[in-house]
Amino acid sequence: MDMGTVPLSHYLFLSATLFVIGVTGVLIRRNAIVVFMSIEIMLNAVNISLIAFDRYMNLHDGQIFSFMVMCVAAAEVSVGLAIIISVFRNKPTINLDEFNIMKS
């Protein structure tokens, strides 16, 4: 029955909302770790969108792409956190506002 089906646009709305929340988090928060987590939110939002399209069009490409996204996210998180750790050694803070050595 039609009443029980969720239209595609709902899934896309969900994806967009999560994405915007992620962007806002990146821009607002000053804690580097929390910024990272916001980035993870964004990536997940994209994943939803990919899988939703796959479901509604009977494709398999989106799932593979989503797999790759997860892979990249893992790599990125590990390297990023390593950077934060090494920066933390120089200056014992993770407040982004205090990293302004590149100021012209």
Place this chain on the structure above:
Amino acid sequence: MELLIFYPLASLCVLFALGVVINKSPVGSAMSLIAMMLGLAGIFVLLQAHFIAILQIIIYAGAIMVLFMFVIMLLNLKDKGEDKNWLSRDKNLLLTVLSGFLVAGVLYKIIEITSSIEFNSPALLPETFGTVRQVGTILFTEFVLPFEVASILLLVAMIGAVVLAKSKVD
């Protein structure tokens, strides 16, 4: 029936995502994030993508978030994370919120346009859609090159992480 599952799950995800952004302490943010990912796994199952759902839990909630927790604990950030009233001291807050709304508006507009086309009814799916066997077959036949490249990427990331985080004491 689907609707009954979808809406609660979706709102939980959004709530927990907001929690990540708003939470004062990083540990709280990490916990919220884990909860959101579990919710997302549920949605993936709803979308008949079983393999991806399992991967989500294993990789994201299982490995990545644990890594996050390790680093938070390691850096002992509980107290040094933020000052209490970061909301009021942030010069860019207004601008950021505005741009956030703007991005949201634009994206909604996009989706509105696309939703006017048909796709509101899901296609008929074969039985094997989204199973491990299906996805695996495709991964090793059509997309074997990206698969291999991804493995190299992970290797490189691993080496990079080790090199970067190594203590320079010598």
Place this chain on the structure above:
Amino acid sequence: MLLKLTGLVPLYPLIGCIINGFFGLRIGKNAVGLIAAGSVGLSFLTTLFIFVGLVMTPAEERVFEQVLFTWMAAGDFTAEFGFQVDPLSMIMMLFVTGVGFLIHVYSIGYMHEEYSFYRFFSYMNLFMFSMLLLVMGNNFLLMFIGWEGVGCCSYFLIGYYFEKKSACDAGTKAFVMNRVGDFAFLLAVMYIFYIFGSIDFTTVFHAAPEKLIYDGEVVTIITMLLFVGACGKSAQIPLYTWLPDAMEGPTPVSALIHAATMVTAGVYMVVRCNALFALAPLSMSTVAFIGAGTAVFAATIGMTQFDIKRVLAYSTVSQIGYMFIAAGVGAYTAAIFHMVTHAFFKACLFLGSGSVIHGLHGEQDMRKMGDLKGHMPITFVTFFISTLAIAGIFPLAGFFSKDEILYHALMDGNVILWGMGVTGALLTAFYMFRLVFMTFFGESRVDPDVHPHESPKVMTMPLVILAGLAFFGGALGIPLFHGWHILHNWLEPVFHFDLASALDHSAHMLHEQGRHAPPWSHLLLPEGDHNIWVEIALMLLSLSIAVAGIFGAYMCYIKKPNLPDSLIEGQWGYELVKNKYEVDEFYDDYFVKPTVEGSLLLWKECDAKGIDGAVNGTAQTLGWLSNLARTFQSGFVRNYALLMVVGFIGLLIISI
């Protein structure tokens, strides 16, 4: 076959110029002098060979063209680099190289103590090259190159003593005044090209009767413009004031450039274009009257000057006026004749004055000279012979040439012209002998510690040769006896002009235009017979006038030395004449000062404020903008992220 040597004639001085210019300091003064004078001497020798070759060809075919290469071919316009040897250019080449050679030899002695010896000779050779291009060119453009070249070398040589400001100013003045004339000349050449489609002499002059209406606006404009150019180069009114100032240059320069060759280029040009001038009677009258006016005007100024070289300069201006009188009445042979004899005696006079100056160690003021004839005998004798020539005493050269000009002026029906010419002759005799008497006779007013002495042989030899030419040069044109006028017979083919057919063509063209041809039949009256008795009467008249002038000078400067002062006493005109009628001051006020003021204005307003302001303003604006852009580099990561998002939104909006 000998005529094929034509290309070599300008080549020798050019080589001499280059060698002396680049290596002059290294090869020593003797070598420099040898190369310079030797190259001109070689030119003269080659010219003699060419002359022989030309004499051997029959009279009707004496036009030889040698085109070296085609210089430019652009659309309809072609200009060749070619030489034309015909009787007229032959005469010019002969006396330019001959007198030039003598002056070069003289300069070796005169310039001996100069440090920049080589620079002088380099410029002199360059001048010879340009002058030869001028007289040998076969089209207007090549003549113009020579024209400009001699103007340029004149500037170099007048400003030779460049440490003296007056010399530099004189050089600039000469060049700028020449430029005014050159501008008119160029306009004329362009107009000629527009009408004829070619600037080749043979083409233009043959086609002239068919393309130009007799006494029409076109031909009058062209010839007037050409004449203005000639005025600039030959120092006629109103473009003459540069010549007296040009005496700042060394004396051999004055002799060569400002007496014998460059200043006669204008006359050569007018004579060369006789086919055009013959079609424009208005221009011819203008030429004649300006020539006559200048002759008298300059003679009056010459009477009051005390600098020996200035007197000679004004004398040159005056004598060239005579040449223009001749050209203006159609007596082209007389003009060329006077040009040749003038070259001889004026060069001798200038070199002689140089010898006097050299002997007095730099003194040029005649009031400090006197009784030099005992100290400098050779200079005195040659100088005296040349003065007799210029005054027009029989049987020296000047007598015949001047007399012929006056005769033709009278025969043309122009009594005013003849009267002015006779007045000029009287004044010429007077002031030239004033010069001789003040310098060589009377009591010595020389500075006590200056010991005058005769000049070395290298300087006196050319003087002797030139004096001899001045003495016997009249043989070129003895009138009265039919067939004895060598120059006339020689030059006749060049000046042959068929007036009747030209008038026919003009009438035809006017009919085509729907206009009516005015009655020209009076122009076709046959010329009266060469009346011997009129000629003899005129000769006696000129002789007596010359003697009267000499007598007047004798009275003023030998017998009663106080006479000039008592005559001048109270005469208001004297100061005016002595100040050269204040023409220089007039030009200064009305032409030079406004130009200078205008340039200063342009500099201050347009250049300093406008252009510099724009450039500096741009730089300042850019600096301000980049300061503004600097605020983006805050160093805050989050600001960068914000900017990224803003950019992304912008892109989205644009794409939607």
